Amino acid sequence: MSIIPTTMMAWTKTADERGGFSLSQHPVPSLEENEVLVQTLATSICGTDIHIWKWDQWSRENVPLGTITGHETCGKIVAVGDGVSESRIGETVAIECHFACWNCPRCNEGNAHICENGTIFGVEVNGAFAPYFSAPSVNARTIPEGIDSKFASIQDPLGNAIHTLTGGPIKGATIAIHGLGPIGLFAVNAAKAMGAKKVIAIDWDNQYRMKIAEKLGADMVLGKEHDIVAEILLATDGRGVDNSCEFSGSPKALANTIRSTRMGGYVNVLSVYGNPTPEIPMNELVFRYLHLKGINGRKMWSTWDTMHEL
Ligand SMILES: [Zn+2]
Ligand SMILES: [Zn+2]
Incomplete structure (x- = not known):
């Protein structure tokens, strides 16, 4: 086994400004129980x-200066603290970043x-833009065999996508995915893999990502040239979809989800909004008897189990 050093260089948010990262020396973490x-x-x-990196208001309020950032990661267990079986040494794991x-x-x-x-x-707390990091043993999830470490590190956002989808019906359901960033695209793919009847993917005008959505199995892809609400209603016999997932962070998209989800349907929102109080068509939410849910993180551990089954 290789010798574990006592110090390491790690990407650290050190300055109270945009950018503000430096490669600084830290001790290799010592382990608690x-x-x-x-x-x-x-x-x-x-x-x-x-x-x-941009050091926006949210970051300034939540990230202490001096923190080693990076939370979507995978690696190999090289040492264990008290209370953890030595048999875990050598295991390849991905990290659930909510401790x-x-x-x-x-x-x-x-x-x-x-x-x-x-x-x-x-x-x-210190993360994984570093050669070594410590984490609670329970947060170090064993990676199913045959998954490349490049892909294993993205289970955090894939889990976000699955957690959002599972806020409403999936199998046999009609689903709209608003916002085709990486998580939205994961959701398109996962919805099809989990047996959705029809998946409608919506973005503003990112043609590259809209093409990927099509390749990943979206039955219909809509963009800025479409009347989103009208098209979704048309594609669902005028009812609206069973399950709308909002990943875009656009207030307009949020309003669209409410107007294009069927009576009694589900609107699941993972986005963070630049304007934290976007306008919501409240009366439609009420009279359509919708379930509006905020999504954060991943369910421990049902989201991880679903992800590994897929
Ligand atoms: Zn993340
Ligand atoms: Zn607790």
């Missing part, structure tokens, strides 16, 4: 990392992703 030390294989760059206390009302009801005492890896 029930933690594992992971040697990083791959870490992907998330939209959240771009927010931190939970497992002992609060939210954790006890099965919603550890919104733990009252939770912290977010690579955002609030």
Whole structure:
């Protein structure tokens, strides 16, 4: 086994400004009880990392200066703390970035992703733009065999997509995906794989991503030249879709989801809005008897299990 060094260089948010990253020296983390030390294989760059790079209001309020960022990652366990079986050493794992206390009302009801005492890896505590990182053993999820580490690191956003979809019916259902960024595209693919009857993919005008949506199985792709609500109603016998997923962060798209979801249907929103109080057609939400749900993180561990089954 290779020797674990005592110090390492890691990408760190060090300056209170746009950009503001530097490669700084840190100790290799020492392990607390029930933690594992992971040697990083791959870490992907998330939209959240771009927010931190831009140093917008959300980042300034949530990311302490001096934090090693990076949360979408996979690696190999090289050491274990007290309480963790040594047999985990050598395992290749991906990280669930929501660290939970497992002992609060939210954790006890099965919603550890919104733990009252939770912290977010690579955002609030040191993450994986580093050669080594530590994490609770339970957050280090074994990767199914045969998955390349390049792909294993993106289970965090793939899990976001599946968590959003599972806020409403999927099998045999009509589904609209608003916003075709990486997570929206994952959702198109996952919805088809999970047996959706019809998937309608909507973006503003990113032709490249709209083409990918088509390749991933979208039955219909709509863009800025379409009247989105009218087209969705037309494609669903005037009813609207069973399940709308909003990934775009556009207030207009949010209003569209409400107007194009069937009576009693489901609107699941993963987006973060630049304007945190977008206009919502409330009366339509009420009279259409819609379920509007905010989505955050991944269910521990049903989202991960679904992802690995797929
Ligand atoms: Zn992420
Ligand atoms: Zn908790």
